[in-house]
Amino acid sequence: MNGLYIHVPFCTKICGYCDFATVACSPRLFREYVDLLLCEAKERLKDHGDFVKNLQTVYFGGGTPTALPIEEFTRLVQGLEALGVHLKEMREVDLECNPDSSTDEILENAYSLGVNRFSLGIQTFDDALLQMIGRKGSAAQSREALSRILNFTRKKNLHATADLMFWLPGQTLERFEQDVSELAESGIGHVSFYGLSLHPHTVLGNRAEKGEISLDEDLYPEMYRSGVRILQEHGIERYEVSNFARPGEESLHNRNYWKRGEYLGLGPSAHGFIRDKRMAAPSRYLAWKHWVESGAKESGMEVDCLGKKERVEEKIWLSLRTREGLDLQLLEQEEFTIIPNEKIQRWIQKGYLQKNGTQISLCGDGWIWMDSIVEDFLP
Numbered sequence: 021m022n023g024l025y026i027h028v029p030f031c032t033k034i035c036g037y038c039d040f041a042t043v044a045c046s047p048r049l050f051r052e053y054v055d056l057l058l059c060e061a062k063e064r065l066k067d068h069g070d071f072v073k074n075l076q077t078v079y080f081g082g083g084t085p086t087a088l089p090i091e092e093f094t095r096l097v098q099g100l101e102a103l104g105v106h107l108k109e110m111r112e113v114d115l116e117c118n119p120d121s122s123t124d125e126i127l128e129n130a131y132s133l134g135v136n137r138f139s140l141g142i143q144t145f146d147d148a149l150l151q152m153i154g155r156k157g158s159a160a161q162s163r164e165a166l167s168r169i170l171n172f173t174r175k176k177n178l179h180a181t182a183d184l185m186f187w188l189p190g191q192t193l194e195r196f197e198q199d200v201s202e203l204a205e206s207g208i209g210h211v212s213f214y215g216l217s218l219h220p221h222t223v224l225g226n227r228a229e230k231g232e233i234s235l236d237e238d239l240y241p242e243m244y245r246s247g248v249r250i251l252q253e254h255g256i257e258r259y260e261v262s263n264f265a266r267p268g269e270e271s272l273h274n275r276n277y278w279k280r281g282e283y284l285g286l287g288p289s290a291h292g293f294i295r296d297k298r299m300a301a302p303s304r305y306l307a308w309k310h311w312v313e314s315g316a317k318e319s320g321m322e323v324d325c326l327g328k329k330e331r332v333e334e335k336i337w338l339s340l341r342t343r344e345g346l347d348l349q350l351l352e353q354e355e356f357t358i359i360p361n362e363k364i365q366r367w368i369q370k371g372y373l374q375k376n377g378t379q380i381s382l383c384g385d386g387w388i389w390m391d392s393i394v395e396d397f398l399p
């Protein structure tokens with residue numbers, strides 16, 4: 021199965037923790053971006069002739085895809101259709117939405133073009149925390165957008181997911197539990213939650229460096245465990261370290277990443293993975309623009325051809341993120357790589373890993389200490 025990721029880089033406000041390649045909204049840039057993206061799509065799809073035949077998912081992420089005016093989003097989709105990417109034939113077409121730009125009109129238009137899954141970035145229902153992390157909008161707006169998206173997706177039999185963040189400066193365990201409970205009680209089919217990362221050169225990263233904010237190490241595992249428990253109590257099960265779904269609501273597009281399926285990325289900073297080659301487009305908008313204008317050739321991308329070592333690392337790393345875990349027999353057959361049994365037994369004894377036949381998967385606090393387990397297993 022193949023997936024297509026389309027990066028829409030526009031944001032009306034830069035969040036305090038964000039280190040993505042983003043661009044301020046401007047009507048001139050919207051038009052230019054769609055023209056450039058379609059040029060890039062033409063070139064990239066030409067380079068990978070069979071790609072569209074096996075394409076099953078399309079994901080519009082960002083940035084803020086819903087910041088694009090309806091007419092430009094429509095033009096983008098129509099341009100993709102002309103290149104053989106027919107959204108209505110896909111198994112899953114996702115659209116990331118921000119609370120302040122998820123109007124009925126945008127949802128209706130996206131649905132009419134083939135979008136069948138809406139992903140809402142909530143982060144927290146607490147106004148003070150939203151302000152602290154520099155998010156635009158309010159908790160009331162998030163609640164309104166959530167209920168609008170849920171009503172819409174239920175009426176049309178579509179899918180919906182929402183994101184939360186935890187381990188925010190000043191966030192208590194109780195506050196995060198309230199966020200998770202509120203989202204789970206809404207009846208939503210899929211939830212993702214992520215602990216805050218403090219990246220250098222972001223507003224929050226700089227504040228942490230100056231000692232103005234700090235994160236309590238002990239709170240991270242407590243919040244993660246509580247979040248998982250609350251979702252489970254509502255029938256929303258973990259199927260990846262940060263992703264939780266009711267049965268049948270798992271993200272097909274993301275599953276493809278974890279299974280090392282092939283995908284192409286379009287737009288500034290978008291990544292692709294084809295035939296054991298990882299590719300990334302220039303991340304700054306202007307550099308991306310110049311690259312597209314000069315033909316969007318693969319030679320102008322950052323390309324990484326994976327050798328055996330990198331392949332093995334990825335297989336261990338990506339498989340262990342998921343509920344199914346890693347098939348040791350397959351790893352041996354495909355890569356002639358064996359993880360020493362003593363290492364596996366050590367983690368099993370700690371209660372962090374379980375083994376079922378030839379399959380190993382995380383359990384208990386293994387989900388929290390995944391990085392250490394993976395590192396221990398790397399050849």
Ligand code: SF4
Nearest residue numbers: 031034035038082083
């Ligand atoms: S909305 Fe998303 S992409 Fe835009 S600034 Fe905030 S975190 Fe970054």
